[in-house]
Amino acid sequence: MSQVAEAPTRSGVESYEGLRLRSLTKQFAAFTAVKSLDLDVPTGSFFALLGPSGCGKTTTLRMVAGLETPTSGTITLSGKDITWEKPYRRPVNTVFQNYALFPHLDIYENVAFGLRRRKSKEVDKAVREMLDLVELDTQARKKPAQLSGGQQQRVALARALINSPEVLLLDEPLGALDLKLRRAMQIEIKRIQTEVGLTFVHVTHDQEEAMTMADTIAVMNAGVIEQMGAPAELYDNPQTTFVANFLGQSNLIEGTVRGREGDVVKVDMQGTIASIPTERAHVSGTDGELGWVGIRPEKVLIAEVGESLDAPGSSIPGGVVSDVSFVGVSTQYLVRMPWGQEIQVFEQNTGRRRLFRQGESVDISWRPEYSFLLDHNQDATAGVDKEDAAS
Amino acid sequence: MTAAVVAETTGASPHPEPQEHSPKRKLTGYWLLLPGGLWLIVFFVLPLYSLVATSLYDPDGSVLQGYDMTWAFSNYWHALQDYWSPLVRSLVYGAVATFICLVLGYLLAYAIAFKSGRWKNLMLVLVIAPFFTSFLVRTLSWKLLLRDDGFIVNTLQFLHIVGADGRLLATPVAVIAGLVYNFLPFMVLPLFASIDKIDHRLIEASSDLYSRPAVGFFKVTWPLSLPGVVSGTLLTFIPAVGDYINAQLLGSPKQRMIGNVIQDLFTKANDYPAAGALSVILMLLILVMVLFYVRRAGTEDLL
Ligand SMILES: Nc1ncnc2c1ncn2[C@@H]1O[C@H](COP(=O)(O)OP(=O)(O)OP(=O)(O)O)[C@@H](O)[C@H]1O
Ligand SMILES: [Mg+2]
Numbered sequence: 112m113s114q115v116a117e118a119p120t121r122s123g124v125e126s127y128e129g130l131r132l133r134s135l136t137k138q139f140a141a142f143t144a145v146k147s148l149d150l151d152v153p154t155g156s157f158f159a160l161l162g163p164s165g166c167g168k169t170t171t172l173r174m175v176a177g178l179e180t181p182t183s184g185t186i187t188l189s190g191k192d193i194t195w196e197k198p199y200r201r202p203v204n205t206v207f208q209n210y211a212l213f214p215h216l217d218i219y220e221n222v223a224f225g226l227r228r229r230k231s232k233e234v235d236k237a238v239r240e241m242l243d244l245v246e247l248d249t250q251a252r253k254k255p256a257q258l259s260g261g262q263q264q265r266v267a268l269a270r271a272l273i274n275s276p277e278v279l280l281l282d283e284p285l286g287a288l289d290l291k292l293r294r295a296m297q298i299e300i301k302r303i304q305t306e307v308g309l310t311f312v313h314v315t316h317d318q319e320e321a322m323t324m325a326d327t328i329a330v331m332n333a334g335v336i337e338q339m340g341a342p343a344e345l346y347d348n349p350q351t352t353f354v355a356n357f358l359g360q361s362n363l364i365e366g367t368v369r370g371r372e373g374d375v376v377k378v379d380m381q382g383t384i385a386s387i388p389t390e391r392a393h394v395s396g397t398d399g400e401l402g403w404v405g406i407r408p409e410k411v412l413i414a415e416v417g418e419s420l421d422a423p424g425s426s427i428p429g430g431v432v433s434d435v436s437f438v439g440v441s442t443q444y445l446v447r448m449p450w451g452q453e454i455q456v457f458e459q460n461t462g463r464r465r466l467f468r469q470g471e472s473v474d475i476s477w478r479p480e481y482s483f484l485l486d487h488n489q490d491a492t493a494g495v496d497k498e499d500a501a502s
Numbered sequence: 503m504t505a506a507v508v509a510e511t512t513g514a515s516p517h518p519e520p521q522e523h524s525p526k527r528k529l530t531g532y533w534l535l536l537p538g539g540l541w542l543i544v545f546f547v548l549p550l551y552s553l554v555a556t557s558l559y560d561p562d563g564s565v566l567q568g569y570d571m572t573w574a575f576s577n578y579w580h581a582l583q584d585y586w587s588p589l590v591r592s593l594v595y596g597a598v599a600t601f602i603c604l605v606l607g608y609l610l611a612y613a614i615a616f617k618s619g620r621w622k623n624l625m626l627v628l629v630i631a632p633f634f635t636s637f638l639v640r641t642l643s644w645k646l647l648l649r650d651d652g653f654i655v656n657t658l659q660f661l662h663i664v665g666a667d668g669r670l671l672a673t674p675v676a677v678i679a680g681l682v683y684n685f686l687p688f689m690v691l692p693l694f695a696s697i698d699k700i701d702h703r704l705i706e707a708s709s710d711l712y713s714r715p716a717v718g719f720f721k722v723t724w725p726l727s728l729p730g731v732v733s734g735t736l737l738t739f740i741p742a743v744g745d746y747i748n749a750q751l752l753g754s755p756k757q758r759m760i761g762n763v764i765q766d767l768f769t770k771a772n773d774y775p776a777a778g779a780l781s782v783i784l785m786l787l788i789l790v791m792v793l794f795y796v797r798r799a800g801t802e803d804l805l
Contacts, residue, residue: 199712207706214726
């Protein structure tokens with residue numbers, strides 16, 4: 112499942128300026144929490160590890176921090192093998208999921224903790240600067256229990272950041288905050304990362320958070336990395352059904368491959384032929400192979416029967432609107448197709464045309480360059496947000 | 503002493519009491535105080551009053567003829583003059599036993615809290631198990647263990663740790679060992695309660711922040727366990743200083759502790775005023791030491 116271009120070298124130790132995980136595996140008794148993970152995190156990047164609860168994100172971070180020993184595999188940082196290095200010797204610091212602030216120390220001493228252990232000279236100056244950065248300079252002498260959740264979160268960030276680690280690990284630091292504070296902290300953390308220029312590895316199960324903050328996202332599922340890349344790249348060209356569903360939403364329509372033509376793969380999709388660019392077709396492409404044609408709801412165009420659509424190729428007829436929800440900026444339709452599947456369509460409310468009503472017949476279409484083709488062996492509902500599906 | 507601790511913690515409380523109380527709710531608190539308050543008056547304040555009064559009786563009286571209240575403060579002076587050495591000995595034995603209990607108890611409590619896994623409850627029961635037999639019987643069995651031709655003494659003689667005619671009984675070692683044995687559970691239980699509450703992730707956080715295990719222990723685990731250390735040492739030290747069973751059964755007149763002296767004065771010499779004065783002296787001494795100790799330990803600062 113590795114998406115890393117270079118093959119892992121024999122020793123796993125080569126000069127790479129950044130954090131590199133090779134075949135990293137962690138087993139708890141009979142249960143494998145992390146399966147042969149390969150990952151490259153370039154220096155100075157904001158890297159997000161995104162995945163559902165229990166997929167092994169925390170375990171991966173803990174291995175990087177040295178709090179968990181890998182069953183096998185290697186971890187290198189700037190070319191140095193740190194797989195077996197003690198946690199207190201690693202140039203890595205963690206912002207813990209629950210903050211883990213020292214309750215018996217005040218904010219100042221919490222932030223100063225790492226510097227004091229390393230016998231740093233300029234403790235006071237550094238702590239003052241750091242408290243300024245996270246806007247907590249007036250709270251220095253309070254105990255953690257006397258701060259609000261958001262303030263505690265910033266203390267946890269300051270306490271780790273002040274050590275200028277080569278890699279800062281953030282384990283869902285925003286999970287406990289309400290939506291508004293979370294958005295504010297996302298911007299704050301991103302600002303600080305840009306300012307200090309350190310490598311951040313941010314763990315989250317919130318896909319929106321990952322997309323707004325990170326330069327690179329690795330989508331993790333059941334102990335393996337499904338896909339890795341820039342947010343837009345992952346969103347536009349997912350390679351697995353899990354990524355297609357977990358990162359935003361997708362319509363996945365069953366189809367049969369009908370051969371290649373130039374740089375497109377032709378797929379017979381319930382009687383309509385769809386052309387999918389080769390670089391977006393993640394199947395072997397042999398004739399007669401089944402696959403999932405994927406298209407994002409906002410890329411689907413909807414029109415009155417017979418109306419011409421701004422899409423080359425034929426439109427798919429026979430749809431009936433089965434549900435309409437108007438959400439102000441856009442309208443979300445569910446369109447039941449002749450083969451029984453419901454297709455999601457998001458349309459911007461430009462005011463160009465009236466809304467469709469439930470029960471109306473419509474045609475749908477999309478630009479072929481937006482669609483993608485996925486392996487039929489994968490579960491079409493993998494990674495679907497359960498709450499979304501229910502509502 | 504308890505009152506002092508409570509006063510300190512509430513004094514430092516960051517949460518001010520809500521100002522508005524309905525009169526009814528205000529009264530409820532006092533009603534709840536009533537049973538315990540009465541109990542304390544009958545069984546603590548009155549006996550204490552009687553003890554202090556006794557300590558000031560005319561020393562020339564006797565149990566048979568009755569005592570006159572003569573405000574004889576000289577009783578205190580005489581008691582100190584006559585019995586300062588068992589008094590000092592008691593404090594030293596108590597302190598040494600408490601220190602040994604602290605070291606042993608901390609290791610034990612730490613192991614039970616952090617390392618015992620699913621054996622945790624069993625281990626705790628084992629710590630309390632000695633309480634199932636009487637204090638006296640247990641101390642007597644120590645007398646057997648430490649007896650002159652017993653296994654332990656023979657082994658020590660064989661190893662030349664004690665001389666050929668050396669013994670353990672009737673030495674300070676035996677008395678202190680008995681004190682440690684008898685009061686160890688009083689140290690372990692409060693320590694365990696404190697250590698068990700410590701969030702493991704804090705220790706991980708300290709090691710993430712460049713603390714080697716020993717440093718992490720002294721910067722995080724130890725300060726967070728201080729409430730247990732303070733209550734454990736108090737629960738051990740106070741009864742250990744006043745104990746007379748261990749000195750009586752395992753020691754000789756040379757190891758007499760203040761408890762033995764008071765017991766003899768009451769039961770053999772029938773010198774109630776001197777016994778009363780010694781008891782009050784011991785009480786005040788411990789009270790002052792505890793207040794000083796609690797203040798120094800700064801327990802009000804913890805959490
Ligand atoms: N110490 C452990 N012993 C046994 N199993 C464990 C242990 N730690 C984690 N696991 C298991 O490993 C899997 C991955 O756990 P992990 O904490 O890495 O998940 P996660 O991706 O961080 O999830 P979340 O988003 O809920 O925090 C889980 O199924 C968990 O039950
Ligand atoms: Mg986690």
